[in-house]
Amino acid sequence: MNEKLWGGRFSQATDALVEKFNASIEVDKRLYASDIQGSIAHLKMMANESIISKDEAQILIKGLGRVKSKMDNNEIPFTDSLEDIHMHVEDALGEESGDVAKKLHTGRSRNDQVALDVRIYLKEETKHIIQMLTDFQRALVVMAKKHLKIIMPGYTHMQRAQPVLFAHHLMAYYEMIGRDVQRFGDSLKRVDVMPLGAAALAGTTYPLNREYTRQVLGFGKVSENSIDSVSDRDFVMEFIGHASICMIHLSRLSEELILWSSSEFAFITISDAFTTGSSIMPQKKNPDVAELVRGKTGRVVGNLVAILTTMKSLPMAYNKDMQEDKEPLFDTVDTLKICTAVYTRMLPNIEVHADRMKAACKQGFLNATDFADYLVNKGMAFRQAHSVAGKAVAFGLGQNKELNELSLAELQSFSELIEQDIYHFISLDQMISRRISYGGTSFDNVALAVQRAEKELDLS
Ligand code: ARG
Secondary structure, rough: OOOOOOOHOOOOOOHHHHHHHOOOOOHOOOOOHHHHHHHHHHHHHHHOOOOOOOOHHHHHHHHHHHHHHHHOOOOOOOOHHHHHHHHHHHHHHHHHHHHHHHOOOOOOHHHHHHHHHHHHHHHHHHHHHHHHHHHHHHHHHHHHHOOOOOOEEEEEEEEEEEEEHHHHHHHHHHHHHHHHHHHHHHHHHHHHHEEOOOOOOOOOOOOHHHHHHHHHHHEEEEEEOOOHHHHOOHHHHHHHHHHHHHHHHHHHHHHHHHHHHHOOOOOOOOOHHHHOOOOOOOOOOOOHHHHHHHHHHHHHHHHHHHHHHHHHHOOOOHHHHHHHHHHHHHHHHHHHHHHHHHHHHHHHHHHEEEEHHHHHHHHOOOOHHHHHHHHOOOOOHHHHHHHHHHHHHHHHHHHHHHHHOOOOOHHHHHOOOOOOOHHHOOOOHHHOOOOOOOOOOOOOHHHHHHHHHHHHHHOO
């Protein structure tokens, strides 16, 4: 019978199917470096508090170093009979250092150990993701700066509404991703809490110095309540929640890139390196990258539902259900990282068709609001001006002409306030230039917003 680390009270071997069912090693093996780091800190603390001798700690820390390099090189086979990464590391340490390895788990449970490992892992990954999102923001700002003067139709209800600067549109994504960065930065504070020492759930009888362990591991604070320390997965739910919002942002961009690259819009061309062909239709060039990012948003939102549902109604303290936290977490980290990376590379390779965007601005009465504003400037109340402009639009529709294509006499039939200067007033450049309200799309505003962002991102 394969002797389990917890096998003392058992007289029967684990059922073969249960062994497979119970094991999490295929998933949690990626925590090996965090697990070893946590164990080294635990050993240092125990030696410092004379719970084990300094010599024993030395031997074990060296042994863990060897386990680490063997695991780095895939030299330690993983097996379901050793359940999870914690057992594998402890078992491998036994091989390296002999019987003294049996002291490693003093004053510790896998319950606080796994909470620690995931926190070590997620702290690193969150910082990495913040970096990657910041790089993506840089790509957005570089693109905005390159196309500062390009005018495109702005949409509401997916109908042409008013002209905006293409750069302004891109900078909207800069803002969204900026909030994602803030959210991840904020939740990092709650990941940065050191749970080791809670043991199974009640704390331990050994004189552990948790503050010492915290310092060795570089955590911001020590967790307060041992029951909460082993039961808390808020930080996992929060991370996946933030990641879901971030992916939703990327999916909105995806949708626009897909639309814009269609023949119907033809606002952009995505470079060949970021598109693929069809196996049957020789002419096809498909925006697969954008479609995949949009599609993978579903995975991440699914991961959020999975972790929320797993945690729902769980009684205190640790329950094995919580072993199910890692798959959605790891998948979310991987998915968000690859999507962010691929978009950061794709953006500079997008060709922008200013002429098509401009042409699209010239059809659909995008100057109707400005037509009303013109009348307001000449003294008419806005509601009345709105109604006059509406009538002019209806007339134009009948004539198959835009407002600026109507003759002065035709325009004057709607209001005596209208003079020759209306044509200049409702021209594209003028409509953009006048939108000077803070945060609006005027050339000056957008140039300033880009400048501010360059400063924030150390680009200038
Ligand atoms: N593999 C477990 C997990 O990921 C580690 C903790 C198990 N604790 C226990 N008492 N069985 O959650």
